[in-house]
Amino acid sequence: SSGLDCMEDRLMRKSYLIIVFTSFLIVLSSCAPSPSAGLSEMSSEYLEKLLYIDIGAIDISGSGEQALEEKAAEMYLYLDDNYKQYFTEDGYDSFLDNEIYRARLRFFRNNNIVSVENLKIDLKSAKNEDDTVAYDYIMAYTAKSGDGSSFEFSDKGQLLFRKTADNDFKIEKDYIRYYDKKFSTLRAD
Numbered sequence: 001s002s003g004l005d006c007m008e009d010r011l012m013r014k015s016y017l018i019i020v021f022t023s024f025l026i027v028l029s030s031c032a033p034s035p036s037a038g039l040s041e042m043s044s045e046y047l048e049k050l051l052y053i054d055i056g057a058i059d060i061s062g063s064g065e066q067a068l069e070e071k072a073a074e075m076y077l078y079l080d081d082n083y084k085q086y087f088t089e090d091g092y093d094s095f096l097d098n099e100i101y102r103a104r105l106r107f108f109r110n111n112n113i114v115s116v117e118n119l120k121i122d123l124k125s126a127k128n129e130d131d132t133v134a135y136d137y138i139m140a141y142t143a144k145s146g147d148g149s150s151f152e153f154s155d156k157g158q159l160l161f162r163k164t165a166d167n168d169f170k171i172e173k174d175y176i177r178y179y180d181k182k183f184s185t186l187r188a189d
Contacts, residue, residue: 039133039135039161039169040123040135042086043121043123043135043137043159044121044123046083046086046159046171047121047137047139047159048119048121049082049083050083050100050101051104051116051119051139051141052116053082053101053105054078055105055108055109057074057075057078058075058078058079058101058102058105059071059075059109060072060075076096079095079096079101083095083101086170086171087170087171087172088162088164088170088171088172090172091162091170091171091172091173091174094172094173094174095171095174100174100176103176104155108143111143111145111151112145112146112147113143113144113145113146113151114144114145114146115143115144116141116142116143116144117141117142117144118140118141118142119139119140119141120139120140120141121137121138121139122137122138122140123135123136123137124136124137126158127160130163131162131163132160132161132162132163133160133161133169134158134159134160134161135158135159135161136156136157136158137156137157137158137159138154138155138156139153139154139155139156140152140153140154141153155176155177156176156177157174157175157176157177158173158174158175159171159173159174159175160172160173160174160175
């Protein structure tokens with residue numbers, strides 16, 4: 001009977017160790033970050049930064065070829081310093097090529113918008129795979145002009161993130177749609 005008791009004790013210890021180890025793995029896997037962990041915060045930070053862009057820093061209007069070249073160089077330095085970190089290489093090229101940063105600002109300048117208030121960013125997961133994550137977003141806010149009038153906006157879009165070689169996620173594409181009904185009825189270029 002003593003040999004049987006000893007075998008039962010070993011079996012109980014092994015069972016206990018298996019249960020503890022399995023529980024540890026379950027807890028560990030629930031704490032492991034998903035591919036989109038932190039991406040919603042990064043998305044909100046990027047979108048807010050895009051809305052509050054320094055108009056003077058990206059304004060390359062002026063006279064003379066040298067002045068234009070100097071302002072363009074300053075603009076690209078500003079954009080590199082403030083936005084490049086969010087994008088893959090192709091994503092940043094697309095950001096620059098499509099001038100995502102200019103569309104809304106052109107309207108702001110033409111309508112003497114002096115402040116943006118009541119910003120609310122709503123993000124919804126649209127895709128979550130190992131190497132691709134996407135968020136649909138709505139940025140709702142009020143733009144106030146120098147004459148005291150205000151305009152309500154609801155910009156919609158989607159941010160597509162891709163996994164980079166260093167296993168980080170960066171924006172591959174910003175599919176922003178600025179021209180909703182409220183915007184198209186206002187003075188734009």
